């Protein structure tokens with residue numbers, strides 16, 4: 561007997577995030593093999609039915625930008641910031657990203673796994689079935705590999721899909737202080753080839769910024785990634801516009817992320833290359849930013865927009881993708897369908913996985929969430945900070961019945 565499930569009476573969404581009523585989905589051997597109006601269900605499909613009772617059914621949510629593997633906490637920095645201390649002074653006192661690097665290097669792989677596990681579990685409990693996890697707090701081969709090994713293990717342990725991204729170019733480590741060019745040389749000649757050799761990462765990312773890696777250093781890393789046939793992503797135009805998104809798009813980047821300061825040249829380049837804009841409203845909120853990404857101009861140019869948590873200890877310590885959807889609507893004026901597509905269709909594109917996940921189309925992996933108490937898709941964004949009851953299926957297998965009423 562083949563492994564199969566039939567969902568009926570579902571309120572589904574299409575690839576643009578638009579609602580469709582009275583839908584049925586037939587799942588066989590881990591894939592969606594039929595989908596349509598339930599009145600059109602072929603008679604050959606006769607199996608036990610799972611009645612969704614008109615509730616919302618979406619693809620499994622995809623968190624396409626996280627730094628969830630980290631050690632320790634920077635809550636004390638948050639306290640200082642609330643008391644009026646500037647980031648610069650905090651960094652001078654040993655805070656900031658390099659404090660995360662220090663804590664990560666001190667932590668064993670086991671400690672790192674134990675500390676990161678509740679974060680990924682929290683995501684799973686909110687309907688996430690695929691998560692991207694970046695390295696970037698190790699900043700040397702041994703510790704970057706440690707982070708990526710933990711990322712892999714988290715996927716094996718929770719059963720969700722994990723995309724591993726090498727972000728060695730997150731910051732310049734202390735031992736290369738004022739020698740960023742030497743660090744980039746080390747990254748390209750030693751770290752990245754070894755990481756590729758170990759098949760430890762699926763994607764390469766760069767923090768390209770006036771306070772991060774320069775445009776020419778960014779390009780050096782992109783060239784290295786291209787030589788190894790690894791796809792790229794870029795943290796671009798968060799604090800200023802240095803043209804990183806146009807550069808990344810010219811290298812066929814899967815996504816450019818943040819983009820608060822994105823200009824028209826960047827928008828045009830991203831539209832032409834099909835590069836996805838990943839919006840990170842959690843960091844925008846937490847850093848109390850006021851400059852918003854150019855949503856209307858990206859929309860007009862046809863740039864796909866994804867939404868992610870950016871889960872990290874310094875600027876977005878959250879695990880709630882549904883909360884990010886609500887923030888993207890409120891802060892960045894996304895529509896409800898855009899927000900839903902932003903964590904499904906577009907998030908899949910941002911990971912280069914649009915052929916296998918992110919929609920409920922026939923042939924896709926059956927990564928599905930049944931939201932048992934939601935009968936209007938707007939509810940997914942309208943409610944914020946609430947745990948929404950649901951039942952999750954990954955590759956055709958129902959996951960533990962937690963949260964399902």
Ligand SMILES: [Zn+2]
Nearest residue numbers: 625627795870
């Ligand atoms: Zn990030």
